[in-house]
Amino acid sequence: MKILNIILLISYIIFFNNALAEEQDKKNKITKNLRCLICQGQSIYDSDSEFANSLKILVDKKIEEGLTDDQIYQYFKDKYGDWILYDPGLNKNTYILWLLPLLLFLVGGAIIYKNFIAKK
Amino acid sequence: MKKKLPPFILTLVLGVIFIIFYKGLGDTNIYMPENTKHYDVPVFNTKEFNSNINFSSSEIFELDKTYLLNIWSSWCVPCRQEHPLLMNLKKSEEINIVGLNYKDNKKNAENFLKELGNPYNKIFTDLDGTTAIELGAYGVPESFLIHNNRIIKKYIGPLNKQVINEIKKTIK
Numbered sequence: 001m002k003i004l005n006i007i008l009l010i011s012y013i014i015f016f017n018n019a020l021a022e023e024q025d026k027k028n029k030i031t032k033n034l035r036c037l038i039c040q041g042q043s044i045y046d047s048d049s050e051f052a053n054s055l056k057i058l059v060d061k062k063i064e065e066g067l068t069d070d071q072i073y074q075y076f077k078d079k080y081g082d083w084i085l086y087d088p089g090l091n092k093n094t095y096i097l098w099l100l101p102l103l104l105f106l107v108g109g110a111i112i113y114k115n116f117i118a119k120k
Numbered sequence: 121m122k123k124k125l126p127p128f129i130l131t132l133v134l135g136v137i138f139i140i141f142y143k144g145l146g147d148t149n150i151y152m153p154e155n156t157k158h159y160d161v162p163v164f165n166t167k168e169f170n171s172n173i174n175f176s177s178s179e180i181f182e183l184d185k186t187y188l189l190n191i192w193s194s195w196c197v198p199c200r201q202e203h204p205l206l207m208n209l210k211k212s213e214e215i216n217i218v219g220l221n222y223k224d225n226k227k228n229a230e231n232f233l234k235e236l237g238n239p240y241n242k243i244f245t246d247l248d249g250t251t252a253i254e255l256g257a258y259g260v261p262e263s264f265l266i267h268n269n270r271i272i273k274k275y276i277g278p279l280n281k282q283v284i285n286e287i288k289k290t291i292k
Contacts, residue, residue, distance in 0.1 A: 037258050050223055051259065054249030061250070079162075079256040 023063060030059050030072055033086050043086060161269050164254040169221055169229070169243035178269075180242065186215050186291050187266040190240070190279075191252055193222045194232035196260045198278040205279050206239035214291045219243040222252055222260050265290065 031045035036052045044052040044059075055076075062072045073085060082088040090098050164177045181187055190206060192199040210217060219240035221229050226245075246252055255264065258276050265273040265287060273290070275283055 050249055051253070051257075054223075054253050057248050058250050058253050079253070 026069070027056075027059060027063060030063075030069060031056055033073070034059070034076060035084050035086060037080075037084075158270050158272050161266055161271055162254045162256070164251050166220070166244040166246060166251050169219070169226075169245050175244065180218065180244070181266055181269050183268050185267075187218050187264075188215055188287065189218045189220060189255070189264040189266055191220045191222050191246075191255075191257055191260050191262045193224045193260050194228040195224065196222075199261045200232075200236065202261055202278040202280075203236045203239070205281065205284050207237050209284055209287065210239040212288060212291070215287070216241045220251060220255075221245045223247065223249050 028045060032043050034044045034055060036042045036044045036047040036049060037055075038049040038051050039047050042052075044055045059072065062075060067075070076084050082091070082093055088094045088097070161177055161181055166175055166177075166180075167173065168175055188209065192203075206217060209215065217240050219242070221243055223246065244251075252260075252262075255271075256274075261278050263275040263279055264271050265275075273287075
């Protein structure tokens with residue numbers, strides 16, 4: 001019986017640690033993707049300003065409430081706009097940001113093809 | 121087959137680049153969002169400054185009334201600057217000034233008000249700063265003009281005379 005109890009205790013500790021670590025990973029991932037409001041250009045993960053700390057508290061609260069990453073991003077986006085995210089999704093405000101590199105790649109490819117490959 | 125760029129075009133291009141960079145120097149590098157969007161006051165819970173009684177945002181802002189919600193703190197230097205303007209605005213009866221004391225020590229805040237006067241009809245506290253985030257604030261000080269439970273204007277940074285006149289015009 002004692003052994004069973006010890007095994008249970010160990011497995012419980014391992015499981016609990018894992019759950020905690022997962023939550024911490026999630027928090028780190030989210031805070032690295034949120035922009036600091038005061039020290040713009042820094043993520044709130046890196047920042048220690050008053051507002052960044054408040055944002056971290058809110059992220060913690062939202063994770064505790066069981067919100068998914070996307071829901072948390074949406075929550076901050078509603079308040080501050082796409083600007084708060086370092087990795088904004090594709091929408092009508094950001095399509096140039098996302099599609100321009102692809103377009104440049106295609107145009108560049110076309111120029112290379114026309115001048116070097118098609119000429120041969 | 122490369123032709124030499126005519127010096128004229130080269131000068132022109134460099135000139136344009138110089139002007140763009142020179143003008144860019146004058147721009148602030150702090151991003152300010154467009155603050156013309158009207159939106160509902162978010163739901164939040166806070167505590168009254170003196171009594172520590174819990175309040176929800178819907179209890180604070182009555183419909184049909186105009187409020188100026190001012191985020192302030194005793195450690196914030198620009199708040200000291202804008203304070204006389206708030207004292208002045210207090211004289212106008214059409215507006216209720218609500219203070220949100222941001223991440224402050226109660227004693228310091230009380231001394232601040234004793235020294236400079238209390239322009240606020242009501243004060244609430246935001247000890248961990250999350251209420252300010254719920255409101256979508258960018259820093260201290262910041263003020264929100266609220267009517268019918270909607271934020272109709274947001275003033276980032278300290279208020280100035282021009283803004284006060286604008287507020288007075290809006291509430292008339």
